[in-house]
Amino acid sequence: MKHTLVALVENQPGVLQRVANLFSRRGFNIESLTVGHTETERTSRMTIVVDGAKTQVEQVIKQLYKLIDVLRVSDVTDDRTVERELALIKVHCPSATNRVEIANLAEIFRGRVVDVAPDAVIVEVTGNDEKIDTLLGMLRPYGIKEMVRTGVISMVRGSQVTARVTDARMLDAAG
């Protein structure tokens, strides 16, 4: 099963390498990993999507906690979250009719065409995994020349802070 983990890390050189190493060493496949700044200076936030059984994921969380630069880790898979990913998709588009069709499709998914060339357009779309996959499926018949996705970022809904929600649960489980 896919799990979405959120890790708050200290912004030290090598921290990304440490996290990536840990996953490969423990035999875990990372589906996606994003890193970015947070509201706090010197703290970065990673959103990591991994595939694995629950016990395996728990083990990885505990191993992540052992990294000195890792401040907090939460498995937000079962939480109510806002999940977002941005995709840029370059679609083969030789005619004006195609262009209109593609623009319409993008709009249905709240995406838009952000670049136009004689035989191609770039579609930009944000959303969760599923939404982007669906749009991709719709665009595929036109011919996808190129595509890039940022990987998922995730935030727990409501007024609580993401890390705190699951942190309490984790500590309890650890005894």
Add this chain to the structure above:
Amino acid sequence: MQRLTGAQILCESLLKEGVDTIFGMPGGAVIPLYDTLFQYPFRHVLCRHEQGASHMADGYARITGKVGVCLGTSGPGATNLVTGIATAMMDSVPMVAITGQVPTYMIGKDAFQETDTTGITMPITKHNYLVMDVNDLARVVKEAFHIARTGRPGPVLIDIPKDVTTNFASYVYPSRVHLPGFRPRVQGHARQVRQAARLIEAAKRPIIIAGHGIILSGAFAELREFAEKTQIPVLTTLLGISAFPETHPLYLGWPGMHGMYYANMAISHTDCMVAVGMRMDDRVTGRLNAFAPHAQIIHIDIDPAELGKNVPTAVPIVGDAKHVLEALTDEVKPGHHPDWMQTLAQWRIQHPSLALPERPETMSSPWIIRELYHATEGKAVLVTDVGQAQMWAAQHYFFERPNTHVTSGGLGPMGYALPAAIGVQIGKPDEEVWCITGDGGFQMTLEELSVLVEEKLPVKIALFNNGYLGMVRQWQQLFFDRRYAGVKMWNPDFVKLGEAYGIPTVRVSQVDDVRNALDWARGIDGPAMIEFVVEAEENVFPMVPPGASLQETIENAEEVAPKMRQVAVAVGGDAGGV
């Protein structure tokens, strides 16, 4: 405020951390550091290979409980330290390794003797640092020592570019560390402790397995009180040997691949296992799906990641062994398990595992170890290498005093014993230290004999010369139809070798000379070496074949074939190597 060079800041900081001994070797990138180092009151022990330095620091740390410090130059100095750092990581040994690095402005240019040392050591250190600014150095040293010794101990590496050691900065040693991501939990959760106590009280066939964590946390008295109050028999892991006195009536030996038959049976029949400061290593558990099949497991460890990693637990308790055992002893009611003790005694009579003849026909290695036990009355510190001799020492020497058995369990690098024994002897000058090694392992680090002489250390070396990489030969004999591949060794004249170093050395080939030689070595004021020319094809038993469960412990070579057929049916694959 004082302005000091990086090298001075490092030395001042090491003094602040209580460092008195440094094991290392100089080189281009650390010449300025050495220049300063020798103006400070450290004992610098010059290794002859940096692997030696890392194992020396390891032995020193294990025996004193202090952080061991080793030092090497950039490039080859750093890569040579790697084996010892990995050893310390696997066995949770507090260590700080310091390496020189090319100057900051040359990093990334493939400069002479540049290696990505932090990259190489990332997976084998608890944490590591590349110090790019001399202003960070004091803080980094402070953090490194804190991390190395706090929680589950381990090695921390500090990589210091040459110009950082010569640049100036103001020096104040920080009084505290700020590491929000590192807060190990020491006290056990009270609710979990209560839950554990109730399980223990209800158990009919309980056992305790004590690991290295007992020694690391100094929980000897706490373990003993807990065992005596609950009357639960105590097993140790290989690294837990000497955590509990072996002549204590509750002591039940150690389980696992070369553990005692009755210890393996105890695990296979227990209904409640209290595992403390151990990590369910595959050499202890045997085939996992048949490990402790009837047991509710209470697992106590300071590292939460060990709980549930290999074996599901009924009650996980995160905390330091000393604190948790204390709390558990307070909480639990006194116990009594006469039937279970009876069963265990019965197994022990029927399968003694460690029985030896009064006087063997041939030069039997386990018997020689037993003679050493008698000669030293179980009071020596044994530092053992890797292989058959290691297993026989662990089996046939009965350790009486806390922390007197030093061996590498997790990584198992041949060549560990001699340098580690040097570190042990330096850490405890008044102890009788024996280095127990095979002819193969000895030849991996024998260059450190120079250090033994140079530093005037009275380490006694018992070299078990069977002419083979014996442990591998045993596997090839038992599991590969005797197809010996790459295990027979031509060996030098070890007596002449010892003498070339100025170390009194004798060769013993007769059973009747064993005791005399041991007494002779013990009487020498300084190092001494005995080469025991032992039976070439003796095997270590009991043995749990690779892939087998602890119930499938075999006690002699004849049992191997039928047992392996059973195992093959059960697993259909291999489960590990030597």
